[in-house]
Amino acid sequence: MAVIGHNGSGKSTLAKHFNALLLPHRGSVSVNGMDTRDKECLWEIRRQVGMVFQNPDNQLIATTVEEDVAFGPENLGVDPVQIRKAVDESIVSVGLTPYKTRAPHLLSGGQKQRVAIAGIVAMRPNYLVLDEPTAMLDPSGRKEVMETVTRLNKEEGLTVIHITHFMEEAVFADRVIVMEEGQIALEGTPREVFSQVEKLKEMRLDVPQMTELRDSLVREGIILPPGILTVEEMVVALCH
Amino acid sequence: MSLKLEGVCYTYQPNSPYETPALKNINLEIHEGEFVGLIGHTGSGKSTLVQHFNGLLKPTAGKVTVDGIDISAKGVKLKEIRQKVGLVFQYPEHQLFEETVFEDIAFGPKNLGLPQHQVVKRVKKAMAMVDLEYDRFKDMSPFILSGGEKRRAAIAGVLAMAPKYLILDEPTAGLDPRGRDEILEKIDHLHHKEGITVILVSHSMDDVARLAQRLVVINQGEIFYNDRSRTVFAAHKELQHMGLDIPTVTKLMIRLKEKGWPVRSDLLTIEEAKEEILKIVRGGRTGA
Numbered sequence: 001m002a003v004i005g006h007n008g009s010g011k012s013t014l015a016k017h018f019n020a021l022l023l024p025h026r027g028s029v030s031v032n033g034m035d036t037r038d039k040e041c042l043w044e045i046r047r048q049v050g051m052v053f054q055n056p057d058n059q060l061i062a063t064t065v066e067e068d069v070a071f072g073p074e075n076l077g078v079d080p081v082q083i084r085k086a087v088d089e090s091i092v093s094v095g096l097t098p099y100k101t102r103a104p105h106l107l108s109g110g111q112k113q114r115v116a117i118a119g120i121v122a123m124r125p126n127y128l129v130l131d132e133p134t135a136m137l138d139p140s141g142r143k144e145v146m147e148t149v150t151r152l153n154k155e156e157g158l159t160v161i162h163i164t165h166f167m168e169e170a171v172f173a174d175r176v177i178v179m180e181e182g183q184i185a186l187e188g189t190p191r192e193v194f195s196q197v198e199k200l201k202e203m204r205l206d207v208p209q210m211t212e213l214r215d216s217l218v219r220e221g222i223i224l225p226p227g228i229l230t231v232e233e234m235v236v237a238l239c240h
Numbered sequence: 241m242s243l244k245l246e247g248v249c250y251t252y253q254p255n256s257p258y259e260t261p262a263l264k265n266i267n268l269e270i271h272e273g274e275f276v277g278l279i280g281h282t283g284s285g286k287s288t289l290v291q292h293f294n295g296l297l298k299p300t301a302g303k304v305t306v307d308g309i310d311i312s313a314k315g316v317k318l319k320e321i322r323q324k325v326g327l328v329f330q331y332p333e334h335q336l337f338e339e340t341v342f343e344d345i346a347f348g349p350k351n352l353g354l355p356q357h358q359v360v361k362r363v364k365k366a367m368a369m370v371d372l373e374y375d376r377f378k379d380m381s382p383f384i385l386s387g388g389e390k391r392r393a394a395i396a397g398v399l400a401m402a403p404k405y406l407i408l409d410e411p412t413a414g415l416d417p418r419g420r421d422e423i424l425e426k427i428d429h430l431h432h433k434e435g436i437t438v439i440l441v442s443h444s445m446d447d448v449a450r451l452a453q454r455l456v457v458i459n460q461g462e463i464f465y466n467d468r469s470r471t472v473f474a475a476h477k478e479l480q481h482m483g484l485d486i487p488t489v490t491k492l493m494i495r496l497k498e499k500g501w502p503v504r505s506d507l508l509t510i511e512e513a514k515e516e517i518l519k520i521v522r523g524g525r526t527g528a
Contacts, residue, residue, distance in 0.1 A: 006418050007386060007387050007415075008386065108282065132414075135413075135414045136413065139483070139484070139485050140483045165415075165416045165417060167417075204421065205418075206417040208488075209488040209489060210488065210492065213492075213513055216510065217517060222517075222518070234492055235492065235496060235499060238496065238501075238517065239496075239499050239501075
C-alpha cells in the first residue's frame, strides 16, 4: 500500500501509529489483534511492524553492515546461531552480500537504505513501514530501494506500507491512500486514485504525466480508456 | 559577460594514495541570461564543478573566469566573486542559524557593510522573490517554518546578496510536490522576471526538460553533452547507460516511434506530446 499527501498532511503521524511510536488520542490501533495501547505487547508489535525512515545516515549504528543488521535480533535476545542465519538471509534478500563486512557509512545512499531494510527484515516482521525512504536518494538509489521493496513484497510476502512523494512509485502499489489535513481524502487502486486528476491537482499533488496527457487528449476528443498511468499503458491505448 | 571554465581539472587529495581525479579538462561557458541545467549521476562531479564557479574550490589545472576576471589571479577579492555568483547548496536549510528569518537573510548584506536601510531593502526584496511575506515571517524563528518555507528562506539569504548568477544544487530534493512546484516556479520567475542567470543541478529530467534551455551532462568528471535539451535527450540510450533518466514524455514518443508511428521523438512536455499525437490521430494515421 502506498500513502501519499503533502508534508503536514499526517502521513508520518499515521505511520507512527502502526508500531506504537505514537498512541491514538481516540480510537484504537491493533496489530494482528494486539492493541497498541497494551504495554505488554509493545515489543512484539515493534518486532512485527518494522520502520525505515527518510535519512539513511540517521539509522545506521554499527561499524560493519552485518553488525548493523544484527542489532535488531540481538536486542530481541535471539539465539546467536539464529541471529547468524537471520542476518545472512536478510543481507541476501536486499542484495548486499558483497558488502557484508564493509562500513555502512561508506556505502551509497541506496545501499544504506537497503542496510536499514535488512536490519528490519532480520527481525522477521510481518509489516514493513517505509517513511519516504527514497526522498534523499538519486534516481539510481531510488530504483535500487524500490526494486528491493517490491521483491520483498512479491516474493517474500512482506506487507509493505510505503509513504512517498513520488507518484511514479505509488503507481505500482495495490492500494493507494491520499492523506489531506489529517484525513483520508482518497482511497483505491492507483488507477482509481490517479484518474481523479482534478481532485489531485486541487490538492496540488502530482499526477503521473501519462494520466495528465491522457486527460488532455480526451478533452480534444480522442477516445482513450480511463486510468492510464504508465508509458506502456499509453502506448497500448494509442496503438489499439 | 559570462562564467567560463577553461581546461579545468580538479583532483581530490593530490599526490597521495587517495588521489581521485574529480574533474577532467572541463571547458564550459555560461552566458549572462541563460538557464542551464546540469545533470549527472551521484559522484559524477556535478557538485565539485559548481563549487568552482565561485571559487570555493580552486582548479588543480585550468582557469575559471567570472565576467572576464580570472578568479585565481592575485588581488582578486573572492568576496566580490561570491557576491556575484550565488551558490545554493543541497539542503540549504541546514545552514539557517539566526534567531529570526530577517536576521538570517540579512546576514550576507550586513557582511557587505551595507547601511541598515539598504539591508532592510535587500531582505524585503529577497523575501518577495521567494514569496515569503515580509511582515508575517520576518520575526519568526527560521526553525519553526515548514520544509518548503525553510528552503525558500535559505534561498532568500543568497538572493539578498543580489547575485547575477545563481547556482542551485538540487533545490527540490526531499520536498513534497507542492514545495517542489513552488521552488521551481520561483526559480523560473527569477530567471524570466529578474534576469538572473540560473544554473540548476537536478536529478529530475522532467523538471530540467521543462525549464532549462541548455543542458550540460557530466559523467565521470567529464562533460558528455552540452547542447539544447532536445538534442541531449535524443541520446537516450547513452544517457541511460550513464544511469540517467529521460523525461517521461520523451520515453513515450520513442516507444511510439518504435511502434511505427511517424512522430518526433525529441519532445519534452505534455503539451508538445499532445499536439504531436493529435496531428497523427486526426491525420487519419492511427498507427498499427
